[in-house]
Amino acid sequence: MSTNSLFQTYNRADLSFETGEGVWLVGSDGRRYLDMGAGIAVTSLGHAHPHLVAALQDAAAKVWHTSNLYRIPEQERLAARLSEATFADRVFFANSGAEANEAAIKTARRYQYVNGAPERTRIVTVEGAFHGRTLGTLAAGGTPKYLEGFGEPLAGFDQVPFGDVEALSRVVGPQTAAIMVEPVQGEAGVRTLDRQALADMRRVADDNGALLIFDEVQTGVGRLGTLFAYQAVGVVPDVLTSAKGLGGGFPIGACLATERAAAGMTPGTHGTTFGGNRLAAAVGNAVLDVVLGDGFLEEVRRKGAFLMQALGAVVDTHPDVYASVRGEGLMVGVVCTMPVAKVVTAAREAGLLVIPAGDNVARLLPPLVASEDELREAADRLDAAARELEATQADAAVA
Numbered sequence: 338m339s340t341n342s343l344f345q346t347y348n349r350a351d352l353s354f355e356t357g358e359g360v361w362l363v364g365s366d367g368r369r370y371l372d373m374g375a376g377i378a379v380t381s382l383g384h385a386h387p388h389l390v391a392a393l394q395d396a397a398a399k400v401w402h403t404s405n406l407y408r409i410p411e412q413e414r415l416a417a418r419l420s421e422a423t424f425a426d427r428v429f430f431a432n433s434g435a436e437a438n439e440a441a442i443k444t445a446r447r448y449q450y451v452n453g454a455p456e457r458t459r460i461v462t463v464e465g466a467f468h469g470r471t472l473g474t475l476a477a478g479g480t481p482k483y484l485e486g487f488g489e490p491l492a493g494f495d496q497v498p499f500g501d502v503e504a505l506s507r508v509v510g511p512q513t514a515a516i517m518v519e520p521v522q523g524e525a526g527v528r529t530l531d532r533q534a535l536a537d538m539r540r541v542a543d544d545n546g547a548l549l550i551f552d553e554v555q556t557g558v559g560r561l562g563t564l565f566a567y568q569a570v571g572v573v574p575d576v577l578t579s580a581k582g583l584g585g586g587f588p589i590g591a592c593l594a595t596e597r598a599a600a601g602m603t604p605g606t607h608g609t610t611f612g613g614n615r616l617a618a619a620v621g622n623a624v625l626d627v628v629l630g631d632g633f634l635e636e637v638r639r640k641g642a643f644l645m646q647a648l649g650a651v652v653d654t655h656p657d658v659y660a661s662v663r664g665e666g667l668m669v670g671v672v673c674t675m676p677v678a679k680v681v682t683a684a685r686e687a688g689l690l691v692i693p694a695g696d697n698v699a700r701l702l703p704p705l706v707a708s709e710d711e712l713r714e715a716a717d718r719l720d721a722a723a724r725e726l727e728a729t730q731a732d733a734a735v736a
């Protein structure tokens with residue numbers, strides 16, 4: 338087998354996996370890997386979680402798919418539970434983070450349209466943002482490298498520097514439909530916008546008749562120790578997007594909104610064949626069963642602090658490899674001194690999967706069910722990877 342028949346859009350590691358259990362994956366090379374990437378923050382409950390497997394098997398033996406032309410009880414239940422647990426009154430289900438964000442952008446523009454302000458179409462985003470790879474979400478993210486070669490970026494997006502409230506106040510105006518922001522930028526390298534910056538965004542949005550959209554595709558579903566990040570910072574958006582961890586590995590995305598914000602999304606304005614189908618919604622409900630269970634989110638917070646401390650000690654010991662550690666809950670970035678690609682490879686050789694991000698950061702996004710011992714083991718393996726890199730560097734210096 339080879340990758341020849343695939344679009345060559347990924348630089349894949351020459352490794353696949355045969356089985357998985359919890360935080361562990363067994364590679365095609367027969368080795369056991371400690372998975373601190375969780376498929377980029379997706380397998381929120383680890384691999385082959387018994388409750389998720391049972392939910393999917395049970396759903397698969399009934400009806401797989403009926404489309405959104407009919408009522409879907411699992412989807413209604415998931416929407417009701419997400420609304421109950423958050424600020425939202427309404428939920429639209431999609432298949433991915435990018436599609437959830439497309440729904441959010443359309444929701445904001447329609448809100449303005451039905452409220453007599455059709456000229457308010459612009460969405461203000463933050464430099465370094467990542468909102469997805471559709472043409473709309475690429476324009477929202479504004480990263481030149483991702484836009485190159487795809488023609489004119491979709492119109493209607495303005496960007497402000499990270500955390501710059503003055504620039505935000507200047508840019509948001511009579512044509513702004515919404516401000517859209519990740520509370521913690523994941524792909525940019527785990528960059529946290531502080532409570533004040535998010536509160537400023539809320540205020541500027543309110544002062545200017547704009548909506549506030551939080552992209553919680555990566556931060557959501559327990560990753561920061563609250564169901565969604567906004568609940569930790571206490572700044573409430575009008576629209577919020579979720580995906581990744583919501584399906585624990587089964588594709589699903591969601592756009593949550595207040596009734597007011599969703600007012601323009603009337604029949605026929607948006608749709609999807611697959612979004613929120615029975616299998617996806619059944620798994621989403623099973624994920625919530627666990628994440629909203631007694632004490633689960635407190636544990637995530639406790640383990641997040643533990644991981645941060647364990648990594649801090651490793652980082653301090655290897656200044657030629659690692660510079661610092663940052664993040665919240667179980668969304669952690671190790672800023673590297675060495676090129677992050679080398680660190681990711683050395684970690685993999687030490688049996689540890691981590692994810693590269695912007696700012697030369699190695700991300701740890703472990704399954705939320707990781708135990709303290711497993712998190713300690715991750716820190717130990719990052720330590721081993723650094724020792725290997727230092728030894729190689731020393732050898733090179735002697736040669």
Ligand code: PLP
Pocket residue numbers: 377432433434435436438467468469470519523524552553554555556580581
């Ligand atoms: N938004 C954020 C914050 C993300 O981190 C990502 C993916 O990394 C996306 C949107 C896009 O999600 P998807 O790849 O499911 O379309």
